[in-house]
Amino acid sequence: MSEPSTDRVHRTDAGAVPGRDPEAVSRFVERFASQLADAGMQRMPARVFVALLSSDTGVMTSAELGEQLRISPAAVSGAVRYLSQQHLVSREREPGSRRDRYRVHSGQWYEAVTNRDAVLRGWEDALREGVQQLGADTPAGRRLAETLAFFEFLQDEINQMMERWRVRRKELFGDDKD
Amino acid sequence: MSEPSTDRVHRTDAGAVPGRDPEAVSRFVERFASQLADAGMQRMPARVFVALLSSDTGVMTSAELGEQLRISPAAVSGAVRYLSQQHLVSREREPGSRRDRYRVHSGQWYEAVTNRDAVLRGWEDALREGVQQLGADTPAGRRLAETLAFFEFLQDEINQMMERWRVRRKELFGDDKD
DNA sequence: CCTTAACTTCACAAATTTGTGAAAGTACCG
DNA sequence: CGGTACTTTCACAAATTTGTGAAGTTAAGG
Numbered sequence: 001m002s003e004p005s006t007d008r009v010h011r012t013d014a015g016a017v018p019g020r021d022p023e024a025v026s027r028f029v030e031r032f033a034s035q036l037a038d039a040g041m042q043r044m045p046a047r048v049f050v051a052l053l054s055s056d057t058g059v060m061t062s063a064e065l066g067e068q069l070r071i072s073p074a075a076v077s078g079a080v081r082y083l084s085q086q087h088l089v090s091r092e093r094e095p096g097s098r099r100d101r102y103r104v105h106s107g108q109w110y111e112a113v114t115n116r117d118a119v120l121r122g123w124e125d126a127l128r129e130g131v132q133q134l135g136a137d138t139p140a141g142r143r144l145a146e147t148l149a150f151f152e153f154l155q156d157e158i159n160q161m162m163e164r165w166r167v168r169r170k171e172l173f174g175d176d177k178d
Numbered sequence: 179m180s181e182p183s184t185d186r187v188h189r190t191d192a193g194a195v196p197g198r199d200p201e202a203v204s205r206f207v208e209r210f211a212s213q214l215a216d217a218g219m220q221r222m223p224a225r226v227f228v229a230l231l232s233s234d235t236g237v238m239t240s241a242e243l244g245e246q247l248r249i250s251p252a253a254v255s256g257a258v259r260y261l262s263q264q265h266l267v268s269r270e271r272e273p274g275s276r277r278d279r280y281r282v283h284s285g286q287w288y289e290a291v292t293n294r295d296a297v298l299r300g301w302e303d304a305l306r307e308g309v310q311q312l313g314a315d316t317p318a319g320r321r322l323a324e325t326l327a328f329f330e331f332l333q334d335e336i337n338q339m340m341e342r343w344r345v346r347r348k349e350l351f352g353d354d355k356d
Numbered sequence: 357c358c359t360t361a362a363c364t365t366c367a368c369a370a371a372t373t374t375g376t377g378a379a380a381g382t383a384c385c386g
Numbered sequence: 387c388g389g390t391a392c393t394t395t396c397a398c399a400a401a402t403t404t405g406t407g408a409a410g411t412t413a414a415g416g
Contacts, residue, residue, distance in 0.1 A: 358416085
C-alpha cells in the first residue's frame, strides 16, 4: 500500500454517486438504527447493519465501518460477529488483500425476520411442558394450550407468507441477485 | 382475614384443582419468562405476565404477584404499568375493595403480537425518508425501497393472518369470552 | 522465515438498567 | 373528615451491559 498515485487515504467519496450528502446518510443511519435498537437489537449491530444497508455497493470493510461510525475495531468486530450469526450480513475474504469485507444481501434482511423461527420453537417447547405440568384439563392449562396453538398457527402462516413475498418481490423488482 | 370458616389462608388447594404443584408452576413461570426476556421483553414484566398466564383464574392482585414472584410492590407496579401500556394485561379496580386486580385475556396475547404495528410504521417512516435522502435512483436507495416494500407487504399480511386466526380459534376452542 | 497489516480477544472503566426501601399519593370506609 | 389499606413515585445501590485500548493471533508478501 505504497502508491501515492492511487491515493486512497481520503475515501470520503466512497460512493459512486456524486450528489450524496454524507451528513444525510449519517442522519438516516442513526435514526433507523436507533429504532431497531428500540425494538430489541443491540445498538452497535444495528448501526453497522444500517450503514451497510445504506451504502451503494452493500459492501464495506471493517475500516470503513469504523471510520463512518466512529467506533473502534473491537466494536466493529463484535458487531459483525453478531450480525453473521443472525445471518444479516455475510463476510467475504478479499483474495488479494488482508481485509475482510462485509456484505448485505437485500434478501437476508427478511430471511432474518423469518428466522424468529427458532425462538418460536423454543417458546412452544416451554408451553407444551407448561400445559403438561399444569394439567391440560385446568383453566390455566387450557389458556396455555391456546397460546401454544396460536404460535403453531403463526409459524405455519409465516412460512406461507414468505413464499408469497418471494413471488411478489419478483413482480416488483425483477429477480436480480442483489 | 379473620374468617376461619371460609379459610383462604392456605390456597394451595384452592378447591378447584387438587394436583397442582406450586413448584412446577414456578419452574414454568421462570423458564418461559426467561425465554421472553431473551427475545427482548424486560424481565419483570415477563415474569408477571407468565405468572398471570399460568394462574387458573387469569386474575391476580398485586400482593399475590409480589408473593409468588418474591418481588417488591414497587417492582409489581412497574411491571404492570408496562404490561398495561402494551395491552398485555388489563387492570380492574375491584369495587368492594382497595386492591387492583390484573387480568390476562387469552385474546390480548396475540393482539399484542399484532401491535408491533406501530413499530413497523415507525420503521417505514424512517425508510421512506432514507430513500428520499439517498436518492431513489441510487443502488442504496433501491435497496432501502425494497426493504420498505417488504415491511408494507408484511403489515398487510399480518392483518389478514390475524383475521384467519380469529376464525380458526373459534373452530378449535369455541367462542368463549376468556 | 520474518515483517507487517488486519482481525480478535481480554480486562477494565463508563454508562445504563434494574429492583429496592422509604416517602408520598389515592381512595375506600367508618 | 380522619384512618387505613393499597399503590405509585423517587433516590440510590447493585448488577449488567457496552465500548475501548492493548495485547495476542492469523495470514499475506517480501
